[in-house]
Amino acid sequence: MxxxxxxxxxxxxxxxxxxxxxxxxxxxxxxxxxxxxxxxNAFTSWTEAFEAGTVELYRLAADERVGPRVPGEDEDAAPVG
Structure with missing residues (x-):
């Protein structure tokens, strides 16, 4: 992973x-x-903006159980060659 x-x-x-x-x-x-x-767009309070940002952070994660991951090689994959 x-x-x-x-x-x-x-x-x-x-x-x-x-x-x-x-x-x-x-x-x-x-x-x-x-x-x-x-x-x-602007929010009228810090809390509203922070909560909306948190929703966007969740969207970066394809699987919320493991969080947003760096795209690329799977470290658990078997070596090639």
Whole structure:
């Protein structure tokens, strides 16, 4: 099975009272994070934005029992060659 993706949620408030969820993911350099998705519309509270972002994070996981995984080679597969 591939590794879990390192994805987190934060809420941004660029203007007072306008809250947006943002999903970001670490790169191979653990100190570097990139935004991968954000809410298209503002929410009126931090809580609403965070909860909506959590729903989007769940959508990244094909199977919520194992979470969002890095696409690629299956580490449990038999070696080839």
């Amino acid at each position: 591939s590794h879990l993706r390192h994805v987190s949620i934060f809420v941004d408030e660029p203007d007072p009272g306008h809250f947006y969820w943002v999903l970001h993911e670490s790169t191979e350099d653990a100190s570097v994070w990139i935004d991968i998705e954000s809410s298209p």
